[in-house]
Amino acid sequence: MPGVGDVYRTLAPAVLGYLRAQRAPEPEDLLGEVFVQVARDLPRFKGDDAALRRWVFAIAHNRLLDARRRQGRRPPPASGVIPDRPASLPAEPLDPALVKALGALTPEQREVIVLRFVADLPLEDVARIVSRRVGAVKALQHRALDALAKALAT
Amino acid sequence: MNEHDALIRRLQHLGTAPVDSGVAASHLAGLSTIAPAPVQPFKRGHLMVVGAMVATTFVSSTAMAGAMTGRLPGPAQDVAHTVLAKVGTDVPRSEKGQARAAAAKAANGERKAAKGGADDGAPGVARFLGDETTPCTLPDGSPFEGTHGEYVAAHPDDPDTPDVNERELAAQSPCGMPLDAVDATHDPAADKGKGKGNDGGGKPATRPAGGKPATTGKPTTTTTTTVEAESNTGTDGGDGDGETEQRTRRTGRPTTTVQP
Numbered sequence: 400m401p402g403v404g405d406v407y408r409t410l411a412p413a414v415l416g417y418l419r420a421q422r423a424p425e426p427e428d429l430l431g432e433v434f435v436q437v438a439r440d441l442p443r444f445k446g447d448d449a450a451l452r453r454w455v456f457a458i459a460h461n462r463l464l465d466a467r468r469r470q471g472r473r474p475p476p477a478s479g480v481i482p483d484r485p486a487s488l489p490a491e492p493l494d495p496a497l498v499k500a501l502g503a504l505t506p507e508q509r510e511v512i513v514l515r516f517v518a519d520l521p522l523e524d525v526a527r528i529v530s531r532r533v534g535a536v537k538a539l540q541h542r543a544l545d546a547l548a549k550a551l552a553t
Numbered sequence: 554m555n556e557h558d559a560l561i562r563r564l565q566h567l568g569t570a571p572v573d574s575g576v577a578a579s580h581l582a583g584l585s586t587i588a589p590a591p592v593q594p595f596k597r598g599h600l601m602v603v604g605a606m607v608a609t610t611f612v613s614s615t616a617m618a619g620a621m622t623g624r625l626p627g628p629a630q631d632v633a634h635t636v637l638a639k640v641g642t643d644v645p646r647s648e649k650g651q652a653r654a655a656a657a658k659a660a661n662g663e664r665k666a667a668k669g670g671a672d673d674g675a676p677g678v679a680r681f682l683g684d685e686t687t688p689c690t691l692p693d694g695s696p697f698e699g700t701h702g703e704y705v706a707a708h709p710d711d712p713d714t715p716d717v718n719e720r721e722l723a724a725q726s727p728c729g730m731p732l733d734a735v736d737a738t739h740d741p742a743a744d745k746g747k748g749k750g751n752d753g754g755g756k757p758a759t760r761p762a763g764g765k766p767a768t769t770g771k772p773t774t775t776t777t778t779t780v781e782a783e784s785n786t787g788t789d790g791g792d793g794d795g796e797t798e799q800r801t802r803r804t805g806r807p808t809t810t811v812q813p
Contacts (some may be wrong), residue, residue, distance in 0.1 A: 411580070412572055415572050420564075431583065438584045439588075443590070493566065493570045494567060497567065516561050516565050517564055544561075548560055
C-alpha cells in the first residue's frame with residue numbers, strides 16, 4: 400500500500416485538473432481537503448491502483464459537492480467594502496478556451512466528461528461515482544463531446 | 554470517437570498539469586501530520602446485538618426442531634401446528650389436540666349428514682315411506698322410495714277427478730320426508746309449546762329440520778276447506794275419513810279443524 404505522499408504525487412495533478420475543469424471555488428484548497436481525507440482513510444483502503452484512483456476521485460467529487468453547497472449558503476460580499484489585503488489571483492488555467500467551453504456544458508455533461516478524460520477513469524467507474532447507468536454515461540459523454548467541439552469551433 | 558481525438562487529448566492534458574510546487578509542499582507537510590482515522594473497535598452494544606441474534610436463532614431452531622418431531626408440551630405443540638400450517642409446514646398436533654380434532658371432525662360429519670339429508674335427499678337419511686295408516690304408494694300402486702319432492706312430482710293432478718287435487722294431497726302427506734321432520738310434526742308437546750299454530754289462524758306449529766313448513770304454506774282455512782272437501786267426497790272409497798284425518802295430523806295442521 401503506497402503512502403499518502405506517493406498517492407499525492409501521483410494523483411494530485413489529475414485531481415487539481417478535475418477541480419479546475421469543474422470550476423471549483425479555490426481548487427488548491429479543495430485539493431488539500433481531498434488529500435486530508437485520503438490521508439485519514441488510506442489505512443482502511445483495500446484495492447489495486449485502479450480502485451485507488453476511483454476512490455480518490457469519488458472523494459474529490461464529494462468534496463466538490465460540499466464546497467458548492469457551502470458556497471451557496473455563504474452570503475454575498477457587501478458591495479463597496481475593500482478588503483484589507485489583495486486577494487490572490489486565481490491560477491491561469493492550462494487551456495482557458497477549453498475550460499470556458501466546459502463551462503457551457505450542462506452540469507451532468509461536464510461531470511461525466513471531466514471524470515472520463517481529465518481524471519482518466521473508465522466508463523464503469525464514472526457511472527459508479529455519478530450514480531448512473533453506463534449507457535447513460537456513454538450518452539452524456541457523446542453529447543458533451545459534440546457540444547464541446549461545436550463550442551470550440553466557433 | 555476519432556473525430557474527437559484532438560479534443561480528448563486536450564481534456565486529458567488538463568489533468569497532467571503539475572501542482573504548484575509551493576502548494577504541493579505545504580500540502581505534503583500538512584498530510585504528514587495527519588494521523589490515520591482509528592479503526593472503530595467492536596463496540597459492546599454491537600456485541601450484545603450479535604449475542605441476542607445468536608441466542609434467538611438457537612432458541613428458535615431448537616423449538617422448531619422440537620415442534621417438527623412433536624416433542625413440545627401439548628399447548629405449545631398445538632400452537633406450533635396452527636402457526637406453521639399457515640406457512641405450509643406440516644407439524645403434528647399434540648396427542649390431546651389430535652383427539653380433539655378427531656372428535657370435532659366426527660361431530661362436523663354428523664351435522665353435515667343430517668343437514669344434507671334434509672336438503673338434498675342424501676343417502677343415509679331415514680325417511681317416512683308409509684305405514685299402516687298412511688301408505689306411500691305411487692299412482693300405479695307400487696311402493697314409493699325417495700324424497701318428498703319426488704313423491705309430490707309422482708302424483709300429478711288427475712283431470713278425471715276434478716273434485717280432488719291429487720298433487721295437493723301428495724304435498725300434504727309426509728311421504729318422503731325425513732323421519733325427524735315427521736316426528737317433529739307428531740310431537741304433541743312441541744305443538745302445545747309453539748301455541749300459535751293451534752288457534753287455526755296462524756303459521757304451522759312446527760317446522761321440519763330443513764326449515765320448510767310441513768304444510769304447503771297455504772292458509773289454514775284453505776287447507777281445512779280442502780280436507781273438508783276430501784272428507785265429503787269420499788272418492789277413495791273405504792279409506793276416506795280415516796286417512797284424511799291421519800294426513801292432517803301428520804302434516805301439522807290442527808286436528809280441531811277436521812270435520813267428520
